Every structure is written in C-alpha cells, then in structure tokens.
Amino acid sequence: MKDSRFSRAEFLGLTSLLAGSTLLPGRSHAAPDGGTPSLRTTKSPGLVGVPAANANAAAPKPGPPSPEEMAQLHRACIASLPVTSTSDDGAEYVRIGEWMQRQKLSSDTYGNGDFVQAFEKKIADLLGFEDACFMPTGTMAQLIALRIYADASNVRTVGVHPSSHHVLHEDDAYSVLHQLRTVNLGPWTRPLLAEDVARSPDTLGSVSVELPVRWLGGQLQTWEQLQELKRTCRDKKVKLHMDGARLWESQPFYGRSYADICKGFDSVYVSFYKMIGGIGGAMLVGSRDFIKESRVWRHRHGGNLFHLAPLVASAAMRFDAALAAIPGYVKRAKSLTALIAADSRVTVLPQPVQTNMFHVFLRGSPQAYAKQRDRIAREDRVWVAWGFGQTRVPGVVSTELQVSEGLQNISDADAAKAFLRLLEAA
Template sequence: MNTTKSFSQAFNDTTYKLGGNGKRNIQVLIDALANIDENLASDMYGKGKLIEDFQDQMADYLGKDTAVFFPSGTMAQQIALRIWCDRKGVKRVAYHPLCHLEIHEQDGLKELHHIEPTLLADKNRLINLEDVQNMPKDIACLLLELPQREIGGQLPDYAELEAISAYCREQEIKLHLDGARLFEILPYYQKSAAEICALFDSIYVSFYKGIGGIAGAILVGDKDFTEESKVWKRRHGGDLISLYPYIISSEYYFKQRVNKMEQYYEESKELAALYNQCHGVTTMPTEPVSNMFHVHFEIPKDQLEPILTQVYETTGVGLLPYLSNSSESTCYSEVSIGDLYAEVPKDKVKIAFGRLDAELNKM
C-alpha cells in the first residue's frame, strides 16, 4: 500500500481541517470578484486607478511613502536588494541561512543579480544583534524575515529588533523586511504594521499567506526606491499589462482577514498546547508568536503516517496535510492557522488529540 498517497487522501477526505483558510480552488477568485463592478477598467502596465488605489492603501497601512504591487515576493525582494546594492556600489547582502532567497529561488539573486549573501547566525536560531554587529562592513543591506518561517516562525524581542535597526542606520546598512507574514505577527508585538515598518528601509508583504489571497506582493519604501523598483519589475517580466486578478483578490482577502490575526494567534497557541501534550511531540516555538508553528515528532514519517491516517479516518479531523523527515528517526510539519480552525467543534479536536496521544504512547 502506498501510505503517502493514502495519507494525503485521508487528510483531503476529512470533514474538519485544523489549518489554513480552505481549498485553493477557483472559488477563491470567484468570491473576490462577486461584488466588483464588471465595468471596472483593468490596470495597464502598472498604471490606472485599480492598481494605484491599492498601492496607496498599502503604503498608508505600512507607513511608507509609496508602494508597488508585484506578482511575487521572489521578484520584489531580489529587486529591493539589487537597488540597495546598486546605491552602495557593493554586491553583498546579509541574511539568515534559511532565507527564502537562499533556499527557494533557484539562486535568482546570484544568477540574475550577481549579489552574494553573507549568511548570519546558525540555521536553527534567529539572527541577533551580536551577529549583526559582527558581520563584515561591506554589506549593502541586511534582510530580516519576521517571523523566521523555516524555524517555526520565531521572532526576536522587539527591543532587539529596535537595536538591530539602530545599528544598521548608524552603519549606513539598509534594512529590508521579508514581511511575507507581517500581518500575522502584529498581535504578538502589539504594534501597528507602520510602527514595525518604521524600523526598516524597505518592506515586502504577501497576500497569500495568512491573508489567503491568490498571489501577489507589495513592496514599499521611499519614492526613489519604488520608482526604481518599477524599472526592475519591467526587466524581470513582472510589469504585466493586467495584474488585476491578483490585486482585486489581495484587497478582498486583506479586508476580510487582516483583523482576524489576533484570533489566529490565540488559536495557534491553543493548538500548539494540544500538540505539546502528546507523547513525543513538541512544537517550535513552544508557544507560537503568530498563526504558525512547526510540530516535531520523535518518530519518522513512515511510522507516523499510518497513525495519523487512522486518526483522520476515525475522527474526521485532519491535523496535518503532509510530513517531512527531519532525521532518520524524526519528522515534522508546519501549521498555519486560518479561518478553518474556528469552524471545528472543540470536542472533535479533543477526541482527535486523545487518539493521537494514545497511539503515540504505544510506540
């Protein structure tokens, strides 16, 4: 029996799923279009009311002069780093070893922009002030990702963030925020997006993480910076004649979910506590600081999958859609809380975790 296939199928077949905002299907776009005037004109190569209004709205929300809508964060962030490198005449930036640009972009930063990164900190922990103080001086820009997704969505203390920002300003090193999950961390920091963004020179945010849109990103900064980013957007092939399917859906789901981040954060802590009560299970962070966390199991994927499959089939509750081995004897998965969690009856959740713990205790 192919357990991977049956595991994935068992998850899909569950009535209740604990993570996410629901299926990524065409309905997501149809819903976003439902109340849009069909006569609304398309944006045209980055111009027009449709795109400019949303850019203005996001610049305002993030507390910067200007914003540019991009089809992807990959494009937006490479361009941000390129601009800061060109300004300083230095082809070097610094970021975390598990930065999106380092592990998910086929080395676009190096291959297209010939920018070399200095990797700060050990991959299993956050970048701290000391790492920043000790980095080489020929750095054009430091990129911080908040929260650091690949280690479970961890965050530095706000005071440390402020100290890093102050140090970079003093050293004339630009500070860029990978804010793919910026909205998701506001409840923990108890800060506005604009307050956090004030610590940075440029910021990218995403609309298909916690916001649950289709795709799309916003890059903000001062006007010189964003105008230059539009030139690079054209060069990258991202200045499409029409980006409106992404803009409309970004705006729609932003309005729908940006004020639910506090709820997701509370639910994330609740769910992590349930995992931590199970035998041989820990979450990273132990107490989440956003809507996301990682779950680590002290057994490998091929032993855990049949257990979870049984839990899914007997309780109708889908805990995790996939597992990845982290060593020969351990595995993990990622949880991001969205709209679905609140729809699951608490007693169903309790039964599912009861069964999971019972099975893990037998191992």
C-alpha cells in the same frame, strides 16, 4: 520496551539545529517553493501511485493513496490544523469577477489604473511608507529591493539568516540574476540580531530579515531586539529590508501598529496569498524614489503583466477580514499548542507560540505518521498535517501547523485530541 517519551529539554540537548526538512535533499515533503503546501501545488508525502496492472505479475501490494484520493480525503474533513487553500479554482475566479463588478471596478493596463494604485496606496499607508508597487511574486519583489541597494552602494553582499528564503528557495536567483553574495548572519537556532550584523566580518550592503522566521516555527525578535537591529543597521549605513511574507501574523506579538513595526526598515515585502488567501501577488513598499526604481525593475523582470487587477482584487476583497481574524488565530494557537505540548512525547517550537504558526516534533517515521494522518482523516474528519519531514535528529520528524479558518468548525480540545492520535503510529 524502552520508554519513547522525551522532554523538550532532552530534545534541545539532542540538536542545536531544529532544522527544516527541506535542507535534506530528496526527503522533504514541504512545498517546492518553501511556502505552505496547498492542494494546488503539492503532492502528499510519498505519493508514488499504485503500480500499473500487469497480467503476468503478482497482485501489487496496497500503496499510498493517489493525489486525487488524497484531495478527496482532505475535502471530506470538517477541520484542518495546517493552512489549506481552496481547490475550486474556477469558482474562485468567478468570485473575483463578481466582487469587481459589485465594486464597479475597472481593470488596469500594465498596473496603471485607479483600483490597483489605490490598493498600493492603502498598503503603503498601513505600513508607514511613501509608496508601494504591486508585484506578481515575492521572489521578484525581494530581488528587486536587494539589487537596488547593491547598485546604490556598490556593495553586493547581503546579510541573511541561514534559513532565508533567498538561500533555500530561489534557485540562487540573487547570484545568477543579480551577482549578489549572501553572508549567513547568526545561528539557525534564533532570529537574526543586531550583534550578528555588528560582528559580520564582511562589509554588508544590505540585510534581509524575515519577520517571523518560518523555519523556526514563526519566532520573532523581542521588540527591544528589533529596535536594536534597526539602530545597528542605520549606524553602519546598511540598508535593512524586511521579508514580511508573514508580517501580518506578527502584529499581535508586538501589540503595535504595522507602521510602528516597519519603522526603521528601508523596504518591506508582504505576501497576499500567505494568510490573506489571494491567488498570488505581493507588495514592495519603500520611499517614493525607491518604488519608482522598483517599477523599472519590475518591467525588466517581466513582471509588468498586461492586467494586474485580478491578482489585486483577489487580495483586496479578503484583506480587511483576513487581518481582523489574525488576533483570534494567534489566541487559538496558544491554546492549541499548550494542549499538544502537554503530552511529553511531543515537542512544540516555539513554546509559548508567538504567531499562529508553530512546528511540532515527534519520534517515528514520516511514512508511519502519514498513514496514521489518513486514518484520522477518515475516522475523525480532521486533517492534522500535510507532510512529515525528517529532521537532522535521527528518528525525529517535524510538521508545520498554522491556525486559520480551517479550525472554525472544531474546538481546540478536539483539534488537539485528533492531532495526538498521530502518536498511535509511534
């Protein structure tokens, strides 16, 4: 039998794209919005259900588990390598209300209220900006930033990384709603750099940079590269916006304050459901005048909800503890990836890991690995992956892992051992 093992060098030689599976229509098992899959929003890969009974037909072959069976299997696990979210939505809303009562907080009206505005100021101060505006979604926040820059400069071209959320996961909202045009800067294989902006043949009104790059397993520019990117945009008078959906997880890599990381950006968006664990919501930060205009655009987008306080409370009651836990998660991710990558049949990207997120590449089929995942869940009570996406390399699949509180009941060695049992399906 041919040896199926392969080295990282061999894998990198096979492809220069290490592409996320969402680029292959109809073959993705990622969340529809490109975010981390959760029990609230995502069916497991290949869940088509068991065919309905038919008295005149032969007994159906056993099929994949139903969504409810999948949820039950996951809930029975004591640990999870990928990020998960709670499925007890009713209890979550009760916790939010009880927390607000203990804090003696009152709600807002269209975002106007002491509690909401105090949280906006907290995030603005933390990131080193004059002001902030809470937004129902990150998509809304980022579209507003790019629209403001386009109107101010009369240049509707936005420079982005090829894997940008704007390009892959927003149904062309930048173009349809705001008549913006994106220009891919740099290759898929690395984060966006200053040289990509400098060499752009197109005049750019703004550049949107994701920190870290999700589809590269959480890769980041070095500190020197990041500072050069800021200087280049400033010298070329190009507005620099940060897609900071996972900015919180980047701080340990740079070893600097959030304000220092954000300094030099004209605006930053951060998420409150990714890593923080809130039920939704985002924040857009920038100068006082920029945020004043952003509030007008939030209204135009239909984002002026009558009460924003429940969304804000869901983030605020978790925020400090979530940020305090991140350095420990990153430390564990380094240990876990070293254990997993020690098996020559597995490739981890990036290596060494830079945040608490990473991608793992395996030879085989998504269906076989999904079946083995369920077996591991039943036997070891460890949830080792959500989905397995086909990459652009024939016979190679990928999955995304992110160390979080889901691993608090298991050691790194046992987590790696459970994950590597997937190879029994190869």
